Amino acid sequence: MNLIRRLPPFEYLTPATVEEACKILDRRKGKAKVLAGGTDLLVQMKQRKVVPECLVSLKNIPGLDQIQVQEGEGVRIGALVTHQTLAASPIIKEKFTCLAEACRKIASPQIRSIATIGGNLCNGNPSADSAPALLALDARISKEARHSLSDDPLWGFFVEPFQANLRPDHVVTQIFLRFLPERSASSYQYLTKRTAVDETLVGAAAAVTLDRRGLCREVGIGLCSVGPVPFLAVKAEEVLKGKKLDAAAIEKAAQTAAGETSPRSRADYRREMTAVVVSRALTKCWQEIAGRYSNHQ
């Protein structure tokens, strides 16, 4: 049984820079943990699953909780940006719709206002909603350690269930999303259990770019809760690349995506439902682009 107790005692540090944070993590050799929003970590500590001697809060480090627009390129989302901020952000809703939709799904209002995009990714939950959205949008993730900086495609970040590709002395600092070209749209579709805080059963994000002839120039299909980690349905993407986006193509891609899943539980259901939500996500993108460009020819 997962007994919930009061938090154990810990030392609490608030470094002023990422460099300082990394120094502390390096020196404490695995006995210090990063504190972002805390909605995952504090629960784990209450359950005594994780008992760090020291928490390194990132709250005092300027810039980590900002969404910065780089004109003509994309947006930098600081690791401490909350899901509520992303769900409500006009630029995220307009330019990276599937991410706003995914963030809106997560947990509840009381959690979304605290929980951060970075912290959620670092938790490595196979059913993290933001992951498929970010993967479909070709996100890059930046990490810092005492003697290194890295900037990699997000898909390499998910290794095992609840184990992100992140060493204990590393800090995730930001996510970068490049602006999608014209004639693009994205959507996040999902099935869930009964209540808001319940885990997503199947989540699919699609990001599609069409050319003037209606052929798929770029397509990203991200999935969660249907494998050990969130992943890109690359075979389904291949089915669509260079092809005309229509109902038949969408159906073929959806079935292909379902074949790429390896759900641990309720496998038959989740596999079948993967095709349903992928189809919905792709269809939404198609309708969105068609609607936007029907009057411009």
Place this chain on the structure above:
Amino acid sequence: MKKTVSMTVNGFPYELEVEPRRTLLEVLREQIGLTGTKRGCDRGDCGACTVIIDGNPVASCLTLAIEVHGKNVTTIEGLARDGHLHPIQRAFVDHGAIQCGFCTPGMIMSATALLTRNPNPTDEEIREGLSGNLCRCGGYNRIMEAITAVRDPGMTKSE
């Protein structure tokens, strides 16, 4: 080792000596003595501990008190003015939306945060705004009635 934290709760300034491991929920209930905010699941799933910080509904069981330094907290005790119930509290009473009462403070705080940000939400937006609050008595229908009554003042209740 205790740290000094300054926070404003329901308009009153507090300066407290607090261990880092104390949650805002513990400090509100056990140090300040405001027991209106409830400990339900203590893990962010039930919403009974909901308070408002700088306009946002927040799970106080998953908020470290030391991280509330310099902020404004509103609890259920902070809604009534000069002995007069807040309209949302009044509506809960009038519509029979309180059974055992345990979920009530959290429900009212979530509703307050929602209606302050958006005074005219759709029914769907109300449900979404309250989606993080569980009621074990099953009182959801009347809670919904109470909140829609606040949104639509002047609509007579059909009995």
